[in-house]
Amino acid sequence: MMQATADLPLWAAMLVSLFLLIGASLALIGAVGFLRLPTFYERLHAPTLGTSWGIGGVMLASMIFFTVTSQRLVIHEILIGIFVTVTTPVTFMLLARAALHRDRVAKNGKAPAKQDGP
Amino acid sequence: MSAVILFTAVSLSQMLLACAMAIASIRMFRGPRAQDRIIGLDTLYINAMLLLVTFGIGTGRVIYFEAALVIGMIGFVATVALAKFLMRGEVIE
Numbered sequence: 001m002m003q004a005t006a007d008l009p010l011w012a013a014m015l016v017s018l019f020l021l022i023g024a025s026l027a028l029i030g031a032v033g034f035l036r037l038p039t040f041y042e043r044l045h046a047p048t049l050g051t052s053w054g055i056g057g058v059m060l061a062s063m064i065f066f067t068v069t070s071q072r073l074v075i076h077e078i079l080i081g082i083f084v085t086v087t088t089p090v091t092f093m094l095l096a097r098a099a100l101h102r103d104r105v106a107k108n109g110k111a112p113a114k115q116d117g118p
Numbered sequence: 119m120s121a122v123i124l125f126t127a128v129s130l131s132q133m134l135l136a137c138a139m140a141i142a143s144i145r146m147f148r149g150p151r152a153q154d155r156i157i158g159l160d161t162l163y164i165n166a167m168l169l170l171v172t173f174g175i176g177t178g179r180v181i182y183f184e185a186a187l188v189i190g191m192i193g194f195v196a197t198v199a200l201a202k203f204l205m206r207g208e209v210i211e
């Protein structure tokens with residue numbers, strides 16, 4: 001491990017640490033909000049913190065680190081970033097639709113009211 | 119100097135991500151209904167993916183990136199299949 005990180009310049013180490021800490025703390029904040037918000041439809045919003053800038057920060061840190069240590073452009077982490085950014089709204093829309101359907105069928109009063117028109 | 123900074127940041131973010139995974143699994147086990155559990159699983163695998171990429175930065179190996187990519191793809195398919203199951207009661211009609 002030390003061979004890989006010893007020759008890293010100081011600015012790169014600080015940049016990588018900054019992005020890494022931003023990403024990890026946003027993921028933690030999202031998880032805490034996911035635990036503490038009261039209803040399901042509010043809870044749905046919290047984890048997207050981790051999937052937008054959490055993923056973004058950690059992937060930026062990884063890109064900077066491998067680009068500087070291997071002395072060529074390494075941006076394959078952007079694949080994960082694009083993939084998660086595209087798939088998260090799909091997943092959460094599907095889940096929200098499923099929950100809405102279940103709440104309306106069960107008639108337990110948890111579903112938000114239907115709205116007519118825009 | 120830069121190795122110390124990097125080591126500290128990597129250890130700290132591993133701790134933060136491990137806390138996030140623990141919180142997500144609390145919600146997954148406790149969640150009042152099935153959809154809460156599914157979102158708990160989703161948050162859990164996203165955080166596991168971030169943890170793997172952080173391991174990759176800590177050790178300087180590229181192999182962790184591929185594991186993270188595979189986790190992301192399979193987790194997406196799993197969550198979509200579970201959501202479809204909640205909505206319809208079966209996955210493939």
